[in-house]
Amino acid sequence: MVLVLVLSRLCDPCSELHIAELAYEQSALSDLLGVPAVAVNEARLYRAVDQLLPHKAALEKHLKARLGELFGLSYDVLLYDVLPLVPARLGQAKANPLAQRGYSRDNRPDGKQVCIALVVSRCGMPIGYELFAGNKADVTTVQQIVTTMEKRYGQAEREPCQN
Numbered sequence: 001m002v003l004v005l006v007l008s009r010l011c012d013p014c015s016e017l018h019i020a021e022l023a024y025e026q027s028a029l030s031d032l033l034g035v036p037a038v039a040v041n042e043a044r045l046y047r048a049v050d051q052l053l054p055h056k057a058a059l060e061k062h063l064k065a066r067l068g069e070l071f072g073l074s075y076d077v078l079l080y081d082v083l084p085l086v087p088a089r090l091g092q093a094k095a096n097p098l099a100q101r102g103y104s105r106d107n108r109p110d111g112k113q114v115c116i117a118l119v120v121s122r123c124g125m126p127i128g129y130e131l132f133a134g135n136k137a138d139v140t141t142v143q144q145i146v147t148t149m150e151k152r153y154g155q156a157e158r159e160p161c162q163n
Contacts, residue, residue, distance in 0.1 A: 001048035
């Protein structure tokens with residue numbers, strides 16, 4: 001299922017639901033991977049993502065090294081944006097402590113949300129993400145993202161801040 005996810009998203013970036021309902025069946029991946037379309041469903045794809053989560057740090061470290069080698073990526077400038085995961089995708093989210101009511105960019109104050117901060121390189125290549133509570137204001141994430149990215153990728157060559 002991990003290969004299905006990775007290859008599907010390389011060919012046609014989309015959600016697990018779209019892969020399960022349409023994209024996989026319309027691709028040649030079943031022939032290439034030997035996994036029939038009937039075996040690919042939303043629940044199995046989500047479970048595959050859950051299995052990857054404990055390996056997030058190791059995967060990000062490996063991908064950073066490979067992307068640097070293959071594409072000569074520089075990590076001197078990193079950009080990020082915080083986006084809410086909308087309530088409809090979270091269900092009731094009763095077991096998720098990060099699911100909180102917060103500012104909804106799509107005018108959906110009726111449910112809980114989780115915020116994801118996507119970090120990209122200067123050229124827009126995604127290199128990592130962090131999750132925040134749904135009620136955390138974007139501006140309060142800056143210091144945590146800077147600290148996390150500096151630990152992960154090293155400090156950029158810049159002058160230290162004068163207090």
